[in-house]
Amino acid sequence: MKAIVQDRYGSPDALSRRETAQPRPSSGEVLVRVRAAAVNAYDWHVMRGAPYVLRLPARSLRGPRFRIRGRDVAGVVDAVGDGVTGLSPGDEVYGDTGESDxxxxxxxxxxxxxxAPKQAKLTFEQAAAVPLAGSTALVGLRAAGRLQAGQHVRVNGASGGVGTFAVQIAKALSATVTAVCSMRNAELVTSLGADHVVDYTREDFTRGPSRYELVLDLVGNRSLADLRRVLTPRARSCFPAEACRAAAASSAQWA
Ligand SMILES: NC(=O)c1ccc[n+]([C@@H]2O[C@H](COP(=O)([O-])OP(=O)(O)OC[C@H]3O[C@@H](n4cnc5c(N)ncnc54)[C@H](OP(=O)(O)O)[C@@H]3O)[C@@H](O)[C@H]2O)c1
Incomplete structure (x- = not known):
């Protein structure tokens, strides 16, 4: 099969299109014919091997242990391994491939x-955009952030990959949403349901009067002390790393 392969860490020049052996599903695995894939910050970090600490779990200092990037997938089931129930060849699916090829x-x-089965109303491209960013937003707000209806959440980085899901999920959970992004994306986050939009280039939110039950911080450029200042006394802040760990443990909860 054709694949985009990398043997060493580096810029996109480290990637090359090559013929490689087609994988075969082991027990519990599904072979998916890829129709769409998405690019996430995760792929960018693993491709570059940066920050350096990422090379340790990959057990390879010179190049990634798994040579094909692309965490998110949407496609059609081609074959299933022993013990797989509920999915059959021809089914349309989407998901997060995890830490593997x-x-x-x-x-x-x-x-x-x-x-998870792909809903017919989603295109393959739309479905491939959901898993990693969507589950990070969902877990960040619901499991780690414990957001409740009627609470006020601030989403720092609301116009990005994770943030655009977070705004929509927070509204679906009946929260009030303050979205932080640049003004060029104000219309986008408003169209997704944000109640208030703050331009980070013009306003230092840590000096303002507003208080939040949850801050989902997808930017990480403020200190904990800064974040605490805008939280209500029993509030929480949540960072992507926390959401990621929880998302990894929660498998296909975005389905
Ligand atoms: N994407 C994933 O699947 C995923 C999964 C797990 C964890 N993460 C982590 O989550 C974080 C966000 O990832 P992402 O993919 O959503 O990033 P992204 O698509 O690049 O979005 C970045 C967001 O940050 C905003 N921003 C930039 N500078 C800012 C500043 N100084 N103050 C406030 N907001 C600022 C951007 O706003 P404008 O564009 O409007 O300027 C944009 O909304 C990263 O740390 C990433 O490693 C991502």
């Missing part, structure tokens, strides 16, 4: 529990 290829093997 990814979806920048014609085929990818994915543990069955990391896949």
């Amino acid at each position: 990814g979806a920048f290829a014609e085929y990818v093997c994915v543990p069955a529990e990391r896949l």
Whole structure:
């Protein structure tokens, strides 16, 4: 099969299109014919091997242990391994491939529990955009952030990959949302349901009077002390790393 492969860490020049062996599903895995894949910050970090600490879990200092990037996938089930129930060849699915060879290829093997049926109303491209960013937003707000209806959440980085999901999910949970982004994206976050929009280039939110039950901080450029200043006494702040860990443990909860 054709795949985008990398042997060493580096810029996008480290990626090359090559013929590689088509993977075969092991027990519990599903072979997916890839129709769409998405690019996330995760792929960018692993491609570059930066920050350096990422190279340690990858168990390789010179190049990634898994040579094909692309965490998010949408496609069609081609074959299933032993023990897989509920998915059959021809089913349309989407999911997060996890820490393994990814979806920048014609085929990818994915543990069955990391896949969900793709709703007919979603295109493959739309479905591939959901898993990692969507689950990070969902877990950040609901499991880690414990956001309740009627609470006020501030989403720092609301116009980005995770933030655009966070705004919509917070509104679906009946929260009030203050979205922080640049003004060029104000219309976008308003169209997604944000109640208030703050331009980070013009306003230092840590000096303002507003208080929040939750700050989902997807930017990480403020100190904990700064964030605490805008939180109500029993509030929480939540960072992507916390949401990521929880998301990794929660498999396909975005389905
Ligand atoms: N994408 C994923 O699937 C994923 C998964 C897990 C964790 N994460 C982590 O989550 C974080 C966000 O990722 P992302 O993919 O959503 O990033 P992204 O798409 O690049 O979005 C970045 C966001 O930050 C805003 N921003 C930039 N500078 C800012 C500042 N000084 N103050 C406030 N907001 C600022 C941008 O606003 P404007 O564009 O309007 O300027 C944009 O909304 C990263 O730390 C990433 O590693 C991402």
